[in-house]
Amino acid sequence: MGLARATQKEPYALNLNLKYLTIEWLQRRGVDLEDIASLVYTIQKKYVPGLTIEYCRESVERVLEKREVQNAVFTGLSLDEMAEKGLFEEPLSEMLCSDDGLYGIDEVLALSIVNIYGSIGLTNFGYLDKVKPGILGKINQEKGERVNTFLDDLVAAIAAAAAARIAHQSRDRRGGG
Amino acid sequence: MGLARATQKEPYALNLNLKYLTIEWLQRRGVDLEDIASLVYTIQKKYVPGLTIEYCRESVERVLEKREVQNAVFTGLSLDEMAEKGLFEEPLSEMLCSDDGLYGIDEVLALSIVNIYGSIGLTNFGYLDKVKPGILGKINQEKGERVNTFLDDLVAAIAAAAAARIAHQSRDRRGGG
Amino acid sequence: MGLARATQKEPYALNLNLKYLTIEWLQRRGVDLEDIASLVYTIQKKYVPGLTIEYCRESVERVLEKREVQNAVFTGLSLDEMAEKGLFEEPLSEMLCSDDGLYGIDEVLALSIVNIYGSIGLTNFGYLDKVKPGILGKINQEKGERVNTFLDDLVAAIAAAAAARIAHQSRDRRGGG
Amino acid sequence: MGLARATQKEPYALNLNLKYLTIEWLQRRGVDLEDIASLVYTIQKKYVPGLTIEYCRESVERVLEKREVQNAVFTGLSLDEMAEKGLFEEPLSEMLCSDDGLYGIDEVLALSIVNIYGSIGLTNFGYLDKVKPGILGKINQEKGERVNTFLDDLVAAIAAAAAARIAHQSRDRRGGG
Numbered sequence: 001m002g003l004a005r006a007t008q009k010e011p012y013a014l015n016l017n018l019k020y021l022t023i024e025w026l027q028r029r030g031v032d033l034e035d036i037a038s039l040v041y042t043i044q045k046k047y048v049p050g051l052t053i054e055y056c057r058e059s060v061e062r063v064l065e066k067r068e069v070q071n072a073v074f075t076g077l078s079l080d081e082m083a084e085k086g087l088f089e090e091p092l093s094e095m096l097c098s099d100d101g102l103y104g105i106d107e108v109l110a111l112s113i114v115n116i117y118g119s120i121g122l123t124n125f126g127y128l129d130k131v132k133p134g135i136l137g138k139i140n141q142e143k144g145e146r147v148n149t150f151l152d153d154l155v156a157a158i159a160a161a162a163a164a165r166i167a168h169q170s171r172d173r174r175g176g177g
Numbered sequence: 178m179g180l181a182r183a184t185q186k187e188p189y190a191l192n193l194n195l196k197y198l199t200i201e202w203l204q205r206r207g208v209d210l211e212d213i214a215s216l217v218y219t220i221q222k223k224y225v226p227g228l229t230i231e232y233c234r235e236s237v238e239r240v241l242e243k244r245e246v247q248n249a250v251f252t253g254l255s256l257d258e259m260a261e262k263g264l265f266e267e268p269l270s271e272m273l274c275s276d277d278g279l280y281g282i283d284e285v286l287a288l289s290i291v292n293i294y295g296s297i298g299l300t301n302f303g304y305l306d307k308v309k310p311g312i313l314g315k316i317n318q319e320k321g322e323r324v325n326t327f328l329d330d331l332v333a334a335i336a337a338a339a340a341a342r343i344a345h346q347s348r349d350r351r352g353g354g
Numbered sequence: 355m356g357l358a359r360a361t362q363k364e365p366y367a368l369n370l371n372l373k374y375l376t377i378e379w380l381q382r383r384g385v386d387l388e389d390i391a392s393l394v395y396t397i398q399k400k401y402v403p404g405l406t407i408e409y410c411r412e413s414v415e416r417v418l419e420k421r422e423v424q425n426a427v428f429t430g431l432s433l434d435e436m437a438e439k440g441l442f443e444e445p446l447s448e449m450l451c452s453d454d455g456l457y458g459i460d461e462v463l464a465l466s467i468v469n470i471y472g473s474i475g476l477t478n479f480g481y482l483d484k485v486k487p488g489i490l491g492k493i494n495q496e497k498g499e500r501v502n503t504f505l506d507d508l509v510a511a512i513a514a515a516a517a518a519r520i521a522h523q524s525r526d527r528r529g530g531g
Numbered sequence: 532m533g534l535a536r537a538t539q540k541e542p543y544a545l546n547l548n549l550k551y552l553t554i555e556w557l558q559r560r561g562v563d564l565e566d567i568a569s570l571v572y573t574i575q576k577k578y579v580p581g582l583t584i585e586y587c588r589e590s591v592e593r594v595l596e597k598r599e600v601q602n603a604v605f606t607g608l609s610l611d612e613m614a615e616k617g618l619f620e621e622p623l624s625e626m627l628c629s630d631d632g633l634y635g636i637d638e639v640l641a642l643s644i645v646n647i648y649g650s651i652g653l654t655n656f657g658y659l660d661k662v663k664p665g666i667l668g669k670i671n672q673e674k675g676e677r678v679n680t681f682l683d684d685l686v687a688a689i690a691a692a693a694a695a696r697i698a699h700q701s702r703d704r705r706g707g708g
Binding site: 018021071072075078089104105 | 372
Binding site: 047101102104105107108110111118119120122123124125126127128129130131167168 | 287299
């Protein structure tokens with residue numbers, strides 16, 4: 001695969017390289033940076049005057065440079081794809097394919113992303129995961145044909161972390177003024 | 178104080194005793210078991226046919242028997258009350274009194290409650306904390322006169338944990354049928 | 355497979371059934387209940403007078419009845435086995451096969467187990483994971499031939515949770531005396 | 532108080548200002564940056580060739596610039612000091628003064644620090660908290676005269692986070708070489 005070859009030339013531990021791989025993996029499952037930036041804008045616009053989609057997108061990119069986030073995405077999306085291909089034994093296969101509400105490991109992985117900027121992202125994550133605006137609604141509707149058990153939680157978590165990052169920065173700027 | 182004396186006769190480590198103390202502390206801050214049971218009912222009624230307020234209340238009581246939950250309540254409500262009395266130094270005092278969005282320790286304590294029944298309570302916690310139905314709206318309006326920085330997150334977390342407990346039980350019953 | 359067939363007769367959501375499946379999956383990777391009970395005994399014996407291996411084993415069994423624990427084991431051990439078979443793309447494949455210290459998702463899953471009995475298991479988990487007594491040393495030595503990236507953290511987490519459960523019970527008994 | 536006045540001139544939200552306040556609060560409880568840097572050196576020296584105490588100290592300083600870390604320190608040390616002054620009601624007072632093994636909120640706060648650089652700090656935190664090298668042993672011996680229930684966990688957590696930060700950086704440098 002092209003991905004595998006790219007990582008042989010440059011060591012994969014180079015965070016920038018891993019960041020672009022992470023973006024590719026998300027796109028492969030139908031999610032663009034713009035989709036996630038829109039979620040960030042939705043939850044943060046009323047708190048940050050003059051917030052732009054571009055600024056939200058930049059914050060999403062910073063989140064995707066974190067190793068913990070990259071590893072959660074690689075692991076979660078691999079689980080979704082392999083469940084789709086029927087590679088897991090029972091009872092894991094059925095839990096993943098039906099997005100079993102008691103499975104919980106999808107939320108565990110998402111939490112490891114949300115925590116990157118502290119606990120203040122927690123509320124936004126829960127809200128996004130429940131209300132499912134924008135791309136999250138689309139991901140949710142695809143369930144049935146596709147396995148998106150990890151995808152929706154990962155996307156909500158990345159958006160919540162990017163929003164928490166903006167909240168921290170917005171405060172620091174005003175504080176330092 | 179009556180509370181202190183009660184714990185000298187019977188050792189406080191007796192969980193039942195601590196449970197009733199926890200309920201008293203919550204009532205002292207204006208929150209009854211029924212208020213929390215209503216939150217549980219609100220978020221769980223569409224998933225569990227025939228769910229009753231009584232059953233929700235019982236689930237809240239089970240949650241309040243857990244030591245981790247009791248300790249989070251004792252600690253968080255003490256922080257609220259002592260902030261109200263102006264006992265903290267800066268910068269902690271201002272962060273607690275203004276319910277600073279970057280403080281985050283209130284969410285950290287809440288998370289330790291939500292996790293008691295696994296990560297499936299996370300989404301409900303985030304939703305309750307954002308939308309603030311029922312008693313949570315009332316707690317939020319009191320801010321200004323009172324310090325409820327920990328109270329609202331603790332109440333949302335107890336409700337989310339009790340809802341997660343019901344979700345687990347509902348599934349087990351059907352599974353075992 | 356025998357496992358898959360067993361779950362068709364009785365619904366997998368039956369926790370007891372899932373418990374025995376969890377034990378089978380651990381045995382398949384070379385870990386018996388007795389191995390985990392020994393870890394519990396090692397870390398808890400100096401705190402609980404008269405502690406027996408049998409009591410530790412019973413506590414491990416109670417931990418394995420929790421859905422969050424079962425799901426973490428199914429997911430983690432599947433990831434180990436599929437990495438062994440070379441089923442993952444890069445960069446995930448290399449991270450799993452080399453037990454990359456920056457991967458972190460193994461610790462994330464373990465933490466979801468440790469948290470089941472509150473945060474008091476955290477210290478024991480960290481200690482077991484660093485010092486690697488008993489079965490943990492054996493699992494660690496197998497690395498190279500096998501992928502045990504998740505296995506060692508899962509086993510340490512189950513032992514730490516079972517020890518935390520004993521600590522809670524020991525206190526409650528004395529408290530109630 | 533001098534601290535309170537300092538924060539009136541410059542807004543406390545300025546992270547650098549809060550960083551120096553955090554260092555002052557730790558020193559007030561008997562812990563210097565050098566003490567924490569030594570812990571980092573102890574756990575990381577065998578993994579990072581050429582590691583120096585100065586580099587460890589710098590990593591500790593970076594950790595102390597994070598708001599979540601600062602807030603955990605302010606909150607935990609206030610709880611220790613107020614418990615020392617007998618300001619809490621029972622049962623919280625006794626739990627804090629005896630460093631009750633079932634209290635758990637100290638570990639919860641510590642975990643929010645450890646998580647700042649992902650879950651890879653978890654093992655080091657548990658190890659430090661159990662083995663108590665250097666300053667941690669000294670803090671532990673003071674218990675009895677002083678309340679250090681939160682102090683020891685906070686210091687172990689800051690050291691574990693600083694070690695995790697070095698592990699990430701060390702890898703990135705080699706990866707990018």
